[in-house]
Amino acid sequence: MMKDVTCRVIGQTPLTAGYWALDMEAPGLAEAAQPGQFVHVRVPGLEPIALRRPFSIFGTEGTTLKLLYKTVGRGTSQMNRLVPGDPVQVIGPLGNGFPLEPRGEPLLVAGGYGVAPLAFLAGRLPTKGVVLIGGRSADDVLAVTAFERLGWTVRVATEDGSLGETGLVTVPLDRELARLHEAGATPELFSCGPDGLLRAVGERAIQAGCRGWLSLDKHMVCGVGACLACVQRLRREDGTEWIGRVCRDGPVFEAREIVW
Ligand SMILES: Cc1cc2nc3c(=O)[nH]c(=O)nc-3n(C[C@H](O)[C@H](O)[C@H](O)COP(=O)(O)OP(=O)(O)OC[C@H]3O[C@@H](n4cnc5c(N)ncnc54)[C@H](O)[C@@H]3O)c2cc1C
Ligand code: FES
Secondary structure (H helix, E strand, C coil): CCEEEEEEEEEEEECCCCEEEEEEECCCCHHHCCCCCEEEEECCCCCCCCCCEEEECCEEECCEEEEEEECCCHHHHHHCCCCCCCEEEEEEEECECCCCCCCCEEEEEEEHHHHHHHHHHHHHCCCCCEEEEEECCHHHCCCHHHHHHCCCEEEEEECCCCCCEECCCHHHHHHHHHHHHHCCCCEEEEEECCHHHHHHHHHHHHHHCCCEEEECCCCCCCCCCCCCCCEEEEECCCCCEEEEEHHHHCEEEEHHHECC
16 A cells, blocks of 8 residues: 655665665555565655655665665765655555565576665565676675575676676576576576666576566656656567556566567
């Protein structure tokens, strides 16, 4: 059930370059949140007509709502100034999240701040598996200890080789898929990150004949299905296409549904 809540900032911590972890007291909202859902934040300090900004839910602890964000522009720069006690208007939880009963071995694939919904998911899935985290450099690799504490095996790939193996995260992904195939296990993929990564993960899920759950990142305005800012071409099981709204029908879709 979606709520419009005035949250209170508990605190925030700068992580690596430009990334922050923000904790807010969000009674009613935090308890209802499911992995893969997001919140729409009215950033304090921006003009009243400014658009809200969408963020995946990184985790919850009782009534505490946790976000992990990258500073990329006006809104997120303004969020850097939030201090304990500041009120923040938040709508959520929004959208449809990841399924929590996988049919196969869960394999999580994150790019950059895409770790946020996957870390929440890692704590709620009944079985643990492998999480693959990719980024341009070591600074883009976040939440490794959070996954490890939850009992997940973490593998890292960076494009510049500053952490983990050098190259795209699809390299260890292909290795993991081959390992599971040899072991006769069916994988189930869960991914969040840039479109290029989601597309690559989706193609592999289709090729492997397994399910692949992709959390799409689209520019949003209303966040609740009313404005058509976040439309995405989708495919039904019978092959017919339709136009969905990422905020309301997603942000998580199965790989076969998405028409890229
Ligand atoms: C469902 C969903 C979940 C998200 N979860 C997270 C999260 O957990 N952590 C996080 O850091 N960010 C997340 N984002 C992206 C986040 O909403 C944007 O980075 C943020 O709105 C940028 O606000 P800004 O005012 O700082 O940037 P702006 O000044 O509005 O824009 C600065 C730059 O960021 C780009 N940008 C703006 N919105 C997006 C977007 N949605 N996706 C990609 N680029 C964008 C702009 O094109 C521009 O280049 C999510 C987006 C969606 C749709
Ligand atoms: S953001 Fe308005 S319909 Fe999705």
